[in-house]
Amino acid sequence: MSLLEQFIQLLSVWPGNMLYHLITLFALQVVFAISWSHWRRDRTDQVARRMAVAAGVVFLARLGVMVAGLVLRADVARATAVLPPLEQLSHTITAVFLAYALIPHPRRQPYLGDTIAAITTIILIVMYLFFAQSWPPQAAAGIPYNGSPQATVWGIIQLLILVTGLALLSTRRRYWFSLPQGMMALFLLAHAAHFWNYPDLAAPDLNVAYWIRLGHLVVLPLWAVQAYRHTLTAVLRHAHRPAAAITAVMNQTANVIASLSLDSVLRAGIMLAEQQLHPAFTAVGVRDEENPDILHLTSNLPQVGTNQPRTWMINLNDWPAFRLAITRQETVQLHPNGLGARQLYAWYQEMGTPAFGALMAQPLTGRTEPVGILLLAAPEDQVSWPDSAQQQAQAMGRLLGQAIENAQIHAHVLAASSSAPPPPPPSEPDTAMKGRLIALEEEREHLIAQLEKANLRLQQAEERARAANKRALSLAATIEELEKQRGDARIAELEAEIEALHEALAEAEEAMAMAAASENKLSTEWVMQTITRYSGQLEEAQARIMQLESELERRKTGPIDAVIVSLVQELRQPMTSIAGYTDLLLGETMGILGTKQRDFLQRVKANIERMGALLNQIVQLTTGVKVDTTVLATEADVLSAVESAVSAVMTQLREKNLQLELDIRHDLPPVPIPPPILDQILVNLLNNACLSSQENGRILVRAYADNLPPPHQNGRFEPVSFCHLTITDNGTGIAPEDISRVFTPQYQATDPLIKGVGDTGAGLALVRQLTEAHGGRVWVESEPGQGSTFSLIFPLHTNEQSEEHPEQETEA
Incomplete structure (x- = not known):
């Protein structure tokens, strides 16, 4: 085996x-x-x-x-x-x-x-x-x-x-x-x-x-x-090697404070940070003396093709974490998988470096205020800096801050001494010292005198600015008074002309009446000529009266309306920007949103849409409600209009936890009104109900069709059909003396707001104008403490009316 x-x-x-x-x-x-x-x-x-x-x-x-x-x-x-x-x-x-x-x-x-x-x-x-x-x-x-x-x-x-x-x-x-x-x-x-x-x-x-x-x-x-x-x-x-570590720190610290050249201090500071904390990337930023928001960065990365350190110039307004570190004078960390991750990767992309680990921003503190910032990037596999590293970075921040401030002061002294005339060569050391002191004293007195002159010029400039401002305000008041007097005079002339025309009209009507009364005693030819002449004068007077009244109304409201429309356009510009950025954030193109963040942004978007609707109402009330005869023949479905209006105020219903109840018949005939107009009317009424109702309240929307028997005409009865809509809230109710002002489009700013009405006047005034312009009627019923009910009625076209009067419907 x-x-x-x-x-x-x-x-x-x-x-x-x-x-x-x-x-x-x-x-x-x-x-x-x-x-x-x-x-x-x-x-x-x-x-x-x-x-x-x-x-x-x-x-x-x-x-x-x-x-x-x-x-x-x-x-x-x-x-x-x-x-x-x-x-x-x-x-x-x-x-x-x-x-x-x-x-x-x-x-x-x-x-x-x-x-x-x-x-x-x-x-x-x-x-x-x-x-x-x-x-x-x-x-x-x-x-x-x-x-x-x-x-x-x-x-x-x-x-x-x-x-x-x-x-x-x-x-x-x-x-x-x-x-x-x-x-x-x-x-x-x-x-x-x-x-x-x-x-x-x-x-x-x-x-x-x-x-x-x-x-x-x-x-x-x-x-x-x-x-x-x-x-x-x-x-x-991270091991502690006492003797070698202390020796290295002392030598590197000596290099930092040995030179008064700013470039040498920055290079020594970068070497000290690399030796003690072993970062993957190190940069020291110095604030610009003329513009403190500008940072001049020097890093340990070499420039392409040279051995010189790579430098940047950044604006603190573009990097909130760095501004926070300098403003609060405390250490700020950007973690790759937590707080500040998006800004961290944007910073690495801006530098053109690989994605290192956590980034620590340590302010460099001088004697009185921060003079710069120390940026330390951890290795790739390190998601945060330990507490010991933060303590070392804080000590380095104080050391580098003092060294940088000393270098800047030394540079200022050199610049001042180079601009001053050199003293005469002394014959003895004591004489040279005294001459130097005298020259410095003279320079100090010269600078103090220049400072006093500058302060005096500044005070004079401020006084001239205040006088010019006061004169500008006086001229503006004078111009306004002249325009008011000129407008009052013209209005008085127009009113006098209208009064004269009314008198001429009364005389013409009286003459016609006398001619008619004495017709049996006068010749028929003379009576007809007189009636014809006075009828023509009557028509001319009536036309002139209407023209003058229209011109008078235009002169009264024209400048104000132009100013209001201009202000509305100015307000729409920032609202468009806010809406665009809100949609951009909600689309999560800039990052994933949390639940609370999305909720807040949706509230912002809803309020922007609400503000846009208010501005549209102001423009409509200012320019007047014009009925487009090309869309009068269209009809609107009541249930669809109510659903659309409810979706528009859904955010307000959720904010107040309001209960919405709908009592609408599904067989309601369509209303002879354009759907956008009916949507606008219902949105304004529901918006008023949401604003008037208390939290956890109740809103009731009802809609039904009804008939009214008219008086006997032409030998038969013709029932009148109409659609009745009501919106009821549980607010505090409206006082009887305020009901007449509910639908008033404008009133003085000194008048108090109507208690029990959530709308400020524009929306409800627009509701009345749109309703009456399309053949409807609107009114309110309310009792203090019981809430309010807003009612709308619109006539309905029945089948019989459509068949009997086709020409009227075509003309409409």
Whole structure:
């Protein structure tokens, strides 16, 4: 028997197979213990967490196989029927979680691997339950498990998992020729060898996957080595080496404060941060002295084609996290899978660098205020900075802030000294010192004098600005008074002309009456000429009166209407921008929204639509309600109009938790009014009911058809059919003295609002104008404390009327 045959025999039969189980369980315990201990020390290490979870799951699966083997050891037939499918399930779970532990996971979805591993495990368990029921009859027939279709299915699944894991590892250059890649390749080789059949190496009826067991003996100890290496690397990265660390920090700190050149300070600060915190990316930003919102960044990344450090210039208004750090003078972190993730990836994209780990923004504090910011990007597999790193960054922020401020002060002193005339060469050291002091004193006095002149000029400019503002206000008041006087004079002239025309009209009517009364005494020809002449004058006077009254009304309201329409157009511009950004956010093109965020945005959108409706009402009331005769022949369905209006005020109903009840007959005939007009009327009435009603209140909408018997005409009765709609709310009710003002379109701003009416006047006034313009009527009935009921009636066209008066309907 060859050595390989002996080894296979050792892995397959008792007690060698027990030794195999013990070795694999021991290796898994080592992986779990090392990874779990390290993860408890550093909760940000996701690799250690995944290895601990994977080792724990695989340990439980292999422990179950070993316990089942011990229990069924005495019953060979039962063991043959139970153990092979169970061991294949254990092998497949081992492949799944080994790939889960070693494959790098996407940073934007750190828990995607957990979900895939959990779903795959559930599917494998379901497969095992099915195979465990179908295998015992085949085992009783003497079929070897390694040649059965079940073993083939398990093997294909295992190979697919391992090939996928090896391919994902190979996509990252850092994993090429690494230990994780070697482990996946060895495990894949062992599973591929399981498909080979060696009848000369092992008994053909053997049900043990000995090649996979051999792969476990090689790969699982290597996994323990990988866990130890990962933990040791992390520990050494943060290990405290007192003497060497203190020496390095002191030397680097000396480099920071040794030079008064700003560029040298920035380079030394970047080197200090790299040496102490080992970031993947480091940048120091200095605020612009003229515009503090501008940051000049210097990084540890080289420029393309040169060895000079790469620089940027950014605006703090574009990066809220950096502005927050500088404003509050506290450390701010952007996590790749949590707070600030969107801004973090936008920053990496702006820099043109790979997506590193968490980004820490530490303000650089000078003597009085922040002078800049320190940006530190963690390595790719680090989702946050530990507290120790934050404390070191805060100390570096104070050190660099002081050094930068000293460099800036030194630059100002050099600039001032270079602009001043050089003093005469002294003959003695004391004379030189005194001359320098005198020159500095003179320069200080000169600067103070210039400052006083500047303050005086500033005060004079402010006084001139106040005088100009006062004069502008006086001129505006004068112009307004002149326009008012000119308009009052013109209005008075028009009113006088109208009064004169009314008198002429009265005289004409009186003359016609006298002519008619004395017709029997005068000639017929004279009477007819007089009547004709006065009739013409009467028609001309009436036409002129109507023209003058229209011009008078236009002159009274024309300027105001123009101003209102202009203001409405100005208001629509920001509303359009707000609505566009709201739709953009609701479309989740800028990121996924939470439930509360979507609710708030939907409320914003509803209020924008409500404001747009109010502006449309103001324009309609200002320009007047015009009836389009081309759409008068259209008819509206009452039920459809009510449903459309209810959907428009649904947000208000939910905000107040109002109960809406509908009592509408489905056989109502259509109303002779354009559907958009009826929708607008009902929306305004329902909006008023929502605003008037109290929270948890009730709104009732009723609609029905009715007939009225008119007086006897033309020898027969013609019933009048109409549609009656009512909207009832449970508000506080309207006082009797205020009912006459409910539908008033405009009244003075000093008048109080009507209690019990939610609308401010525009919507209800528009309701009345639209209703009356289309042949309907509207009124309100209310009692204080009992709510209000708004009623609408519209005439209905009956079949008889349509048949008897076709010409009238065509003309309408």
